Amino acid sequence: MTTIVTKKTPLLRTSISAAIFLALALSTSSCSKDIPTSEPLPAVTPANTDANAGAWKMIVLSGPTQIAVAAPAPVSDPGYQSELASIKTAQASLTDAQKTAITYWSSGGVLRWNQIMREIAARSDLPPSPNPDGSYPVPNPANPFANPQYPFSNPPYAARAYSYVSVAQFEALKTAWYYKYQYNRPSPFKTDTGIKALLPDSNIPSYPSEDAVEAGVNAALLTLLFPTSVDEINAKAAEQQQVALISGRASASDIAAGVALGKAVAAVFAARAATDGMKAAGGSPAIWQSLAANATARGEIPWISQDGPPRPPMLPVFGKVKAWMMTPTDIVNERPGPPPSTSSAQMQTETAEVKSIVNSLTRDQQATVYKWADGVSTVTPPGHWDAIAEPYISAASFSEVRASRSFALLNMALHDAAVACWDAKYFYFNPRPSQLDPSIKTQTGLPNFPSYVSGHSDFSAAGSDVLSYLFPSGATYFQAQMQEAAMSRLYAGIHYRSDINVGMDHGKRIGDYTVSFAKTDGAN
Amino acid sequence: MTSNHVPASSGFNKPLLFSRRRFLLAGSTPKSNGRRAGHAALLSGCLTFLSLLSPSLHAQTIDDGIMLAKRSLCAGALYTHDSWDSYWQGSLQRVNGNIGTITTQTITMAANYGVTSRLDFIINVPYVWTDASKGVLHGQSGFQDLTLAAKYKLVSVPVGKFGALRAIAVLSGTLPMTNYTPDLQPLSLGTNSKTLTGRATLNYLGRRGLYLNGTAAYTFRSNVTLDRTSYYTNGQLYLSNQVAMPNLFNYGTSVGYRKNNLSLLGDFSVQQARGGGDIRPQDMPFVSNRTNFSKAGATIKVPVPKVKDLQYWFIYSNTFQGRNVGQANTFTTGLMYTLPFEKRATP
Numbered sequence: 001m002t003t004i005v006t007k008k009t010p011l012l013r014t015s016i017s018a019a020i021f022l023a024l025a026l027s028t029s030s031c032s033k034d035i036p037t038s039e040p041l042p043a044v045t046p047a048n049t050d051a052n053a054g055a056w057k058m059i060v061l062s063g064p065t066q067i068a069v070a071a072p073a074p075v076s077d078p079g080y081q082s083e084l085a086s087i088k089t090a091q092a093s094l095t096d097a098q099k100t101a102i103t104y105w106s107s108g109g110v111l112r113w114n115q116i117m118r119e120i121a122a123r124s125d126l127p128p129s130p131n132p133d134g135s136y137p138v139p140n141p142a143n144p145f146a147n148p149q150y151p152f153s154n155p156p157y158a159a160r161a162y163s164y165v166s167v168a169q170f171e172a173l174k175t176a177w178y179y180k181y182q183y184n185r186p187s188p189f190k191t192d193t194g195i196k197a198l199l200p201d202s203n204i205p206s207y208p209s210e211d212a213v214e215a216g217v218n219a220a221l222l223t224l225l226f227p228t229s230v231d232e233i234n235a236k237a238a239e240q241q242q243v244a245l246i247s248g249r250a251s252a253s254d255i256a257a258g259v260a261l262g263k264a265v266a267a268v269f270a271a272r273a274a275t276d277g278m279k280a281a282g283g284s285p286a287i288w289q290s291l292a293a294n295a296t297a298r299g300e301i302p303w304i305s306q307d308g309p310p311r312p313p314m315l316p317v318f319g320k321v322k323a324w325m326m327t328p329t330d331i332v333n334e335r336p337g338p339p340p341s342t343s344s345a346q347m348q349t350e351t352a353e354v355k356s357i358v359n360s361l362t363r364d365q366q367a368t369v370y371k372w373a374d375g376v377s378t379v380t381p382p383g384h385w386d387a388i389a390e391p392y393i394s395a396a397s398f399s400e401v402r403a404s405r406s407f408a409l410l411n412m413a414l415h416d417a418a419v420a421c422w423d424a425k426y427f428y429f430n431p432r433p434s435q436l437d438p439s440i441k442t443q444t445g446l447p448n449f450p451s452y453v454s455g456h457s458d459f460s461a462a463g464s465d466v467l468s469y470l471f472p473s474g475a476t477y478f479q480a481q482m483q484e485a486a487m488s489r490l491y492a493g494i495h496y497r498s499d500i501n502v503g504m505d506h507g508k509r510i511g512d513y514t515v516s517f518a519k520t521d522g523a524n
Numbered sequence: 525m526t527s528n529h530v531p532a533s534s535g536f537n538k539p540l541l542f543s544r545r546r547f548l549l550a551g552s553t554p555k556s557n558g559r560r561a562g563h564a565a566l567l568s569g570c571l572t573f574l575s576l577l578s579p580s581l582h583a584q585t586i587d588d589g590i591m592l593a594k595r596s597l598c599a600g601a602l603y604t605h606d607s608w609d610s611y612w613q614g615s616l617q618r619v620n621g622n623i624g625t626i627t628t629q630t631i632t633m634a635a636n637y638g639v640t641s642r643l644d645f646i647i648n649v650p651y652v653w654t655d656a657s658k659g660v661l662h663g664q665s666g667f668q669d670l671t672l673a674a675k676y677k678l679v680s681v682p683v684g685k686f687g688a689l690r691a692i693a694v695l696s697g698t699l700p701m702t703n704y705t706p707d708l709q710p711l712s713l714g715t716n717s718k719t720l721t722g723r724a725t726l727n728y729l730g731r732r733g734l735y736l737n738g739t740a741a742y743t744f745r746s747n748v749t750l751d752r753t754s755y756y757t758n759g760q761l762y763l764s765n766q767v768a769m770p771n772l773f774n775y776g777t778s779v780g781y782r783k784n785n786l787s788l789l790g791d792f793s794v795q796q797a798r799g800g801g802d803i804r805p806q807d808m809p810f811v812s813n814r815t816n817f818s819k820a821g822a823t824i825k826v827p828v829p830k831v832k833d834l835q836y837w838f839i840y841s842n843t844f845q846g847r848n849v850g851q852a853n854t855f856t857t858g859l860m861y862t863l864p865f866e867k868r869a870t871p
Contacts, residue, residue, distance in 0.1 A: 035747075039763045118754075119761035129806045130621070148805070308621020308658050358662060363703055367751040370707045376807050377756040387754060387763075434660045441662035444708075445622075445808070493662065 038115060039390075041107030045200035046399035050523075053401040054178025057521040059324065059408070060272060061171045064178035067264045069257055072183055072207045075191050083251040084192045090246045091196055098246055102198050105243045109214040110169065110403040111394055114386055116236055117165055117222060118379040120229045124153035125377050127311070127448075134309035138282065144227040151226065155455055156318040156418045158380040160278065161225040163324060163408075163415035164269055165218060170408035172217040172265035173210060173401040176258065180205040189248035198247040202399070208257035209250035210400045215240040216262020224270055276322035283316040291316060295429040301342040303431045303450040314449040319423025324412040325513035331420050334509055336502045339430045339452040347436070350496040354433040355440045358493035365491040366443065372456060372488035375445045381456055381485070382414040385463035388481060392471045405523055410466050413514040417462035418455070420510050421503070425450040433496060442493040453503035454495045457486035461507025462514075469515045586646060586673050587739035587776060587793075589690050589727020592638030595865040599635040602837065602858030606630070608850030609657075611710075614802030615847055624658025626710050626850060630668070634860070642677035649701070652713045661711055668713045669698040687730035694723040694741075706748050706767075709809035710850065716811075717769045718746040733783030739776050745769035748811050757810045758801025767812050770799030778823065787825040791841065794818050803848050817846035821854075833862045 054064050061067070073080050105112060128137050128148035137148050144150035151157055185207035189197040204210070219237035223230050241259065244250040250258070291313070295302035305311045323331060340346040361369075374381045386407065393406050430452035434440040447455070464482035468475035486504050489495035592598060609625040610617055632650040639645060648671040655663040673696030680690045698719045706716040723741035728734070748767045755762055776793030800814035821841030828834040839856040843849060 035762050035764050035766050035768050037760045037762055115763070119756075122754075122756040122761045123759075125756075126804055127806050129618075306660055308624070366705060370705055370751040371753075373707075373752070377804060377810075379754060379761070440660070442660045443662050446660045 038104070038112075041111055041394050043103075043106035043200055044108045044111075044394070044397055046202050046204070046402075047397040048399060048402070049202065049204050050177065050399045050402050051181050053174050053399070053523070054181060056174050056401075056405075056523050057517075058171055058174065059167055059412075059517075060268060061175065061265070064175040066268075067175055067261055069175075069179040069208055069261055072185050072253055072257065075185065080251065080253065083253060084188050084195060087188050087195050087245060087248060087251065088192075091198070091248065094246060098242070101239050101243050102247050105211070105240055106199050107394065108398075108400055108403055109211050109240055110400050110407065111390060112240075113165070113169070113214060113218045113236075114390065114407055116218075116233075117162060118383045118386060120222065120226045120232070121153045121158045121161060121383055122377055122379050123229065124149070124151055124226055125158065125380060127152055127154070127376065130309050130311075136311055141227070149228050153226070153380065154314055155374070155380040155382065155459070156281070156315050156321075156422055159382040159411070159415045159418035159459070160276075160321065162382050162386060163411040164225065164273055165221045166404065166407040166411040167324065168221055168265055168269040169214060169217050170401070170404040171268075172213050172262050173404050175265065176208050176210055176213045176261055177401050179208055179257075179261075180210075183207050185254070187249050188251050195248040197249070199243075199249050204399065206250045206254045208261050209241075209244050209254040210258065211240050211244035211250060212255040212258025213262040213265075214400070216259035217266045218262070220263050220266030221269060224266075224273065272322070277317070277320045281315040281318040281321055283313070285312075287316060288312055291426055291429050299341070299343070300429075301431050301436070303429045304435060305448055306432065306435060306446055307448050311448050313426070314447070315422060316426045316449075319419055319426055321419050321422075323416040323419045325517055326416050326420070326510070330513070331423050334420055334506065335424050335427060336453055336506050339428055339496075339498055339502075342431060342436065346498075347496070350498060351433050351436050351440070354490065354493050354496060355437060357491060358440060358443060361443060361491060368484055368488045369443045369492045372485045373444045373492075374456070375447075381459040382411065382418070382463075384485075385410060385414060385459065385467070388463070388478070389467055392467065392474055396471070402523065405518075405521075406470055409470065409514050409518050410463060412517075413462040413466045413511045414459055416513060417458045417507050417510045420506065421453060421455050421458040422449075424453050424506070425455075428452050430499075432494060434493065440493050444492040444494065446494055451495060452499050453506055454486060454489050454499040455503070456489050457482075457495075457500045457503025458507035458510070460485040461504040462511035463507075465508050465511025466514050466518070469518060586671075586675065586694055586696055587723060587725055587737070587741065587774075588778065589692055589725050589729070589737050591642065591675065591677050591692070592636055592644050593864065594638050594641045596638045596862060597635060597865065598637075598860055598862045599633075600858055600860035602630075602632045602634060602856050602860075604628075604630040604632065604854065604856040606852050606854040608843070608852040611850040612803075612846045612848055613805060616805075617851070622659035623656040623661065623710070625656070627655045627657070629653045629655075632858075644673075644675040646673040646675060646696070647671065654711045654713065656711060661708075664704065664708065664711050664713055666704050666713055667701040668704070669700050669716075669719075671696060671698050673697075683728070685731070687728055687734065690725075690727045690729075692725040692727065694721070694725065696721045696723065705751065706811040707750050707752070709811060709813075712811070715745070715748060715769065717748050720744045729782065733781045735778065735780050735782040735787070735789060737776075737778040737789075739774075741772075741774045743772040743774070745771055750811075755810070757812060769812050770797045770814060772797055772815075780823070785825075785827045785835065787823060789823040791821045791823055791839075792819070793841075800848075809848060813848040815846075815848050817843045817849045819843050819854075828859070835860050835862075 130136050139148045139150035139152050140146060141150045184205045187206040189195040215237035219233050222233045241255050244255055292302035374384050389406060389410055393403050429450050432446060432451045434442055434446060460482040464478040467478045486500045490497055490500055607625055607627040610619050630650050630652045632648050634648045636644055636646045650668045652668045653665040673694055675692060675694045678691045678693055680688055682688045700716045704713045704716055706712050721741050721743040723739060725739040728736040748769055750765045750767060753765050773796045778789045778791045780789030795817050797814040797816055800812045803809045803813055819841045824838045826836050828836050837858050837860060841854045843852045
C-alpha cells in the first residue's frame with residue numbers, strides 16, 4: 001500500500017513533465033518548418049516603357065520584321081468586344097488560385113521564368129551513374145525520359161541553355177515592342193472601364209501581349225532543352241497566359257499573337273541550337289585519347305579523371321560550340337597562355353600551396369567553398385550569377401524588354417565564357433592538384449574536367465563584368481563576389497592559384513565582348 | 525562475490541528495497557556487501573548513455589530502463605567506429621567509387637548523474653572524425669552535438685514474485701557545439717540541427733535476470749542553415765539558406781540477461797523520418813534526406829575484474845535495412861566508472 005501512496009505523486013509529476021515536454025516540443029516545431037520555394041518578389045511597374053525597344057539592335061534575328069505580326073482588329077470590332085466581355089466574366093469569379101497566380105506573375109515574367117529555368121537546370125544537373133562494367137551511359141536526347149535522363153545539365157550545358165532562352169526571349173520581346181508601338185492597341189482595362197486592372201498599369205500597348213510572348217518563347221525553348229520538365233513548363237506557360245487575360249492586361253487576341261510570336265522566335269533559335277556544335281561536344285574515345293596525347297607530346301602530364309570509375313571528360317569539344325559575341329577566331333585569340341609546366345618548380349610550389357590551404361581551412365573559408373560549390377543538383381555557376389542579378393533587376397523596375405536585356409547580356413557573356421574556358425581546358429588538358437599530389441583531399445566534389453583555367457573564375461569575371469556595366473552601383477559587390485567565387489576553388493583544393501588568376505583575367509576579357517555590344521545596342 | 529544488489533531504480537519501488545524481497549533477489553546479505561552492491565548498481569545505471577549522437581550511435585542508450593542511484597555519478601569515455609561502403613540511394617542499394625568506405629569514428633565523453641532515485645541527468649560530448657576511403661574528398665573532424673537529457677522514472681510496478689515493470693520518460697535535446705557544416709554529407713560531422721526528443725520506455729527486469737525493454741521516441745528537429753542561398757531537394761529548388769528538417773520517430777527493443785552487473789542483450793531498433801527527399805542518382809546525400817533504418821545488434825557490459833566500479837562496454841549493431849543511409853556496421857567500446865557521493869542507505 002505504500003506503493004499506492006507513492007504512485008500518486010509520480011502521476012502528478014508525470015502530467016507536469018508531460019505538459020512541459022509538449023510545450024517545449026511545440027515551441028521547437030513552431031520555428032517555421034515551411035521554406036518557401038519561390039521568392040516573393042515585388043510587383044513591378046516599369047519606370048520606363050522603353051517605347052523604342054523595337055529599334056534596339058538584334059543579336060540573331062535580322063530585325064523585328066523577320067517575324068510578321070498581323071495587325072489586330074480595331075477595338076470596336078465585335079470579335080474584340082466579345083473578348084472584353086469574357087474578361088469581365090472571368091474577373092467576376094476569380095478563384096484563390098487565380099489570385100495567387102496574379103500575384104506571382106506581377107513581379108514580371110522575365111524574373112519568374114529565370115527562376116523557373118534555374119529550378120529546371122538544378123533538377124537536370126545529375127551526372128549519369130556508372131554501369132556495372134565501369135562504363136557510363138550517355139543521356140539520349142532522342143529518348144530523354146530513359147535512364148539516365150536527358151540532359152545532364154552540367155555547367156557548360158546550363159550556360160548554353162540559360163543563354164538560349166534569355167537571348168531568344170530578348171529578341172522576341174524587342175520584336176513585340178516593335179509591333180506594340182506600331183499598332184498601339186491599349187490594354188483591355190483601358191478600353192473598357194468595366195474591366196479591372198489587377199496588374200499595375202504599365203502604359204504599354206497590349207498587342208501582342210508581352211506575357212504571352214514570354215510564355216511562348218520560354219515554353220518552346222525550355223522544352224527543347226529540358227524535355228523531361230515539359231509538364232511543369234507547359235503549366236507555367238498556361239498560367240502566365242491566363243494571368244495576362246484575367247488581370248485585364250491582355251485580350252485573347254493579344255495573347256494569341258504573343259504566343260505565336262514567341263514560338264516563331266523560338267523556332268529560329270531552335271534551328272541555331274541544332275547546328276551550334278553542341279551535338280559533337282561530348283567528343284569520342286578517339287578525341288579523348290588525342291587530347292591526352294597532345295599534352296604528352298608537349299611534355300606535360302595529361303589530365304586523368306579521378307572519378308570512380310574514371311569518367312569520360314565533361315564535354316571536351318564544348319570549346320567549339322558557337323558563341324554569341326565571339327567568333328571561333330576570337331575564342332582562339334583570347335585563349336590564355338599555357339599554365340606552368342607540370343614539371344616546373346612553380347607548379348610544385350602551387351601544388352604545395354593547395355595542399356597547405358586545404359589542410360588548414362578556416363570555417364569562413366569553408367563557408368565560401370560551400371556557398372560556391374555549385375556542383376551536382378545546383379543551378380551551376382552561370383545560374384548562380386543569374387541569381388545574383390535577380391535582385392538588381394527586380395529593384396530597377398525595368399520594363400519586361402529591358403529586364404530581358406539584362407539576362408540576355410549576362411547569359412551571353414556566361415555562355416561565351418563557358419565556350420572559351422572549355423577551349424582552354426581541353427587545349428591544355430592540365431591535371432588537377434589532387435592528381436599531381438594524391439595526398440591532396442578536396443573540400444568539395446572534384447569536377448571531372450581539366451584544371452586550367454578555373455571555370456568559376458572565368459564565369460564569375462564575365463558575369464561580374466556585365467553586371468557591373470548594367471548596375472554600376474553594385475560593381476563593388478559584384479567584384480567581391482567574383483573574387484570570392486574564384487578563391488573558393490583554391491580553398492576547395494580543386495584549383496591552383498594560376499588557374500584562378502588567369503581565369504579571372506580571361507573571363508573579364510570575354511565579358512568585355514558583351515559589354516561592347518551593350519554599349520551600342522540602342523538601349524542606352 | 526557480491527553479486528548483488530538491486531539498484532535504487534532497477535524496477536522495484538523504494539519500499540521494496542528494504543523488504544525481504546530485495547535479499548531474495550540479490551541473493552546475498554545486505555550488511556556485508558551493501559555498499560559495494562550499491563556501487564555495482566550504479567554501474568548498470570550507466571546503460572542510459574548515448575543517444576542521438578551521430579547516426580552511428582543510435583545504440584542502446586538513453587532508451588533503456590535503468591536508473592542511477594541517488595547522488596551518484598557514472599562517467600567514462602566510449603569509442604565508436606561506424607563504417608559502410610554499401611548504402612541506399614533512396615531504396616536502391618549501391619556502392620560508390622567516389623567515396624568507397626565511409627568511416628565515422630567518435631569519442632564520447634559521457635556522464636550520468638542520479639539526482640534522485642527517480643531522476644537522472646545525462647550529458648554527452650562527442651568528438652567525431654569522418655573519412656572516405658576512395659575518391660578525393662577531405663574528411664572532417666570536430667566536436668559534434670552536445671546531448672542533455674533528463675530521465676524520469678514515472679512508475680514501478682512489481683510483477684508478482686518474478687520481477688518488476690517500470691515506465692520511464694525521457695526528455696532530451698541536442699545542441700551543435702560548433703558551427704560545423706551540414707552541407708558535406710556523408711562527411712559532415714552531423715546535421716547541425718537542434719533537436720528535442722520525448723521518449724517513453726517500458727522495462728521489465730526479472731529476478732533471475734530476464735531483461736525486456738521497449739522504447740519509442742519522437743524527435744523534433746530545427747531548421748538547418750546552409751552556407752549557400754539555394755538548394756535542390758525532394759523535387760524542388762529552394763531559394764533559401766534554410767532547410768526544414770523532417771522529424772524522426774524511433775522505436776526499439778532489447779531482450780536479454782542483466783544481473784550482477786553483467787548485461788548480455790540483443791537489440792533491435794528502427795528509425796523513420798517523417799518526411800524528406802531521397803538521395804538522387806549519383807548525387808551526394810542531403811542533410812534533410814529521409815533517413816530510415818532498421819538495426820539489429822548486441823550489447824555486452826561486464827565488470828572489469830579487480831577494478832572496483834569499472835565496467836567495460838561493447839555494443840555492436842548492423843543496419844540491415846534502410847533508406848538514404850549506409851549499411852553500417854557499428855561498434856562502441858569503452859569504460860564507464862561510477863562514483864557514489866552518498867552511501868547507499870542501509871536499513
